[in-house]
Amino acid sequence: MRVSERRSLFGQWWSSLTLDIYMQIAGIVLVFPAIFLLLALLIAPFTFIIWSSLIKKGETGLGLANYSWLLGRTFLPSLKNSLIIGVGSVALEILAAVPLALLLNQRLYGRGIFRALVTLPWAVPTISVAASFLWLSNTNYGLFNQIGLASGILSLPLAFLGDPKLAMPAVIVAHAWKGLPLVFIIIFAALQSLPSEHLEAAKVDGAWGLSQLRYIILPHLKTAIGLAAVLSGIYNFALFDLTFLLTGGGPSGTTMTLPMLEYNQMFRSLDTGRAAAVGLTIFLVGVLALALLFWLNTQDRKKRGLR
Amino acid sequence: MAKIELQNISKTYPREAKPAVQDLTLHIPDGQFVVLLGPSGCGKSTTLRMIAGLEEPDSGEIKIGELRVNGVPPQRRDTAFVFQNYALYPHMTVAQNIGFPLKMRGLSAQAIRQRAEETGRVLGLEALLDRYPGQLSGGERQRVALGRAIVRDPAVFLFDEPLSNLDAQLRGDMRVELVHLQRRLRATFVFVTHDQVEAMTLADVIAVMSTGVLQQLGTPEQIYQQPVNLFVAGFIGSPRMNFIEGNLIAQDGMTFLKSDLLELPVRKCLPDLAANPQARIILGFRPEDAQLTPTGEVELKLELIEALGSQKFIYGRTSQGQQLVVGVDPKSHLAVGDVVNLTIPPDGMHFFDAETGTRLSRHQA
């Protein structure tokens, strides 16, 4: 009875499958839906965008006309603006995130709540972020101007988002606000991974306060800061909606970013080819930045003798 | 019930240079309690996992009973496996945990409950059947894991260091229970541990492993009394066996072991070895085999005394600096700084080739 029961356990057709083949089939089957969906939704657009970037508006033949247009006077200022937003907002984020991470890593009351609140901007929809900044910086009724005027700092109200000199800094601040949570979490996580024995040992060796920060903590955070900077920089570089909602690229093109330019080429000028060329440039800049990060990391690891 | 045969098994994990198990051949007879013993990383757990089907060997053949099980997934090998951390399903009650293997075999809910209750009764878990694993103590979890193993009457039982998370008292109790369980079921038990006391008390047969290679297979007595090489000799026994390296020299019809630190008459007859004065050999003797006698050949100055209650060990140095450990009568009055004489009876001497580490003896195990 027992023996026959046992036989039947082995008797099925798949008993000839080895564990490795079984895992192979199972792995492919389980991964397939996700990968198929992503590839379908990524490869097709990718092929299409490369192809259409090679076709000049109104023509049918393939050529590099759209790319030579990139060298002209419309594209380069936008590239510069996007780079300024990417770099500027990341600089602000790191300047804010490092001290914040250090502060929230201390013994204090309600640390969990503070941590949650710092990461909150991540969850606020861009439309609400934009509404808030528009309202705060409103020329006539915004809080910034009201306080500035009431305290006598300003003699005339400022149009933060309408002034060619002020629009860019304002847009940078908005991007930094939205991007802070990601940068904060990455840096905070790295800080938590710093073994407390290191700090204890440093204290014994006489490193307190600032020297502890300079020789122990910041070197430990270096990789995380680099990672956060590149990730957040790429994200802000390629971000469309916040600029679109705050300034629409104005005033007089001072905040015209690459994503805005692409959008305008597509929906204002109805020039798919040029829009595609701009889109590919955005992607390539991101890839380059990631490659740079990867390269820097490998160099750093080599230097420290890690594999 | 079934025997297990491993034939020339080798296994190297991906991305690792050294093989975890190397050309292992091991025949485990039906109904035996076999312990795989060795230091961590010696391949004993890998061997167990290959029997269970959780890993596949790169080469070689595994048989459970008469069936070749290479490539057969674990769920069709009819083994039970007790994990080090018990691996109880945290979202199921004790009864559901014990009944899970039966559920997977398609038994009715009523039959499952009935057999889970029976098994619970055997293991003294009646009162806990509706609790969750999170509400149990370590010892209770251990019993549930056992229950899940025995409930379906498998061909072989596999244990991966299941007692290592228990405290000393409980571990002792569980050892006794495991032996009783094995006697009652008359099933094949394969038990992995790094604890030699556990191995000695549980096993019918011990397989000592090191660096993926089977070193010795034998009863606990054989392993202890006739270790086949330096590794087994050094691994089994606590404190460790004393080792003295030197040459054997025949002089005036006597054989001497001559080392830099010691010269020792060897009364054991090893003429073929003594004929070659170049051969380096290692003499080993267990601390508890040496005897203190006023006429002993070796003088030892005591440096440390370890009193364990039922046993007492003295650590000391000869005048030339050879360190030795000796077991003495626990009631003896000795103090650090005392000088004692000791003698090593011929039966207690083990000889090993210094180069290969293998045992040199006419009656090899």
Added chain:
Amino acid sequence: MSALTTKETTSSTVSWLRSPQVKAMWLTLIAMLAILVITFPFVWILLSSLRSVENFLSLDLRDALPRSLDFTSYRLALQRSDLFLWMGNSLFVAVLTTCLSLLVSAPAAFALTRLRFRGKDAASIILVLSYAVPSIMLAIPLLVLLVKMRLNNSFIGLILVHATFTIPFTSWILQDFYRSIPTDLEEAGYIDGASLVRVLWHIILPLSIPGLLAAGAYSFILSWNEFLFALILLNSYDSFTAPVGVHAYFTARGADESMWAQLMAASVIVSLPSVLLFAYFQRYLIAGFLKGAVKG
């Protein structure tokens, strides 16, 4: 005698001032100020939305804070615009996006953390890369392709597009979650006679419910908040999602008092689902990072 007591009290006052508790209180105070600055933009729309509509554009600073809780702005925003309809659309899109991405990413994440198979590395790379592709670059070709497939201005198209960034994200969170489930449990399942499918169903699925909820919450937030694709792909007033609807409604109107008041209320309403979900599930995201997704 009395001199001695004074001395003792002074030294105990000094040590009290230097005690860890006092230091923690100071640091807490600083942290509170910092958090106030950081959360200020959001706090400000919340406060403004509760002001009375009549003096919304008052130039007097004293009117900047609400004197009493006035929900008129909310009433106006919900009555005059089609916010309810748009939120319904958003809910539909976000829920279906979340279901779709959990449905495909849960098995994928399991396979990537637990099974050995060829193509695993390639699959992980595709997941990472697809998260790195900027939305704006995909927007144009996706629009053109969806128009060709007649899926533009349909929720199906938008859901598929949202899935391109929710799937990598949910897979990432779930992979992290599966790593926290001991492999012993699955192996015990196999030993007990369960096939892979039954191990997934009886052991992995019940244990991964918290992970699925957290990943689902994030997927919901990402989809709910998304603006660009919804703006480009949806072009009829009735099919707008909440962010696009709010944008369309308020750009079409002049800057009068009730417009600003309504915009503040609408912004709060649109943010609320995301913010509440985030408040509840944020520890999973932070924990994911802390567990060493990023090590120095």
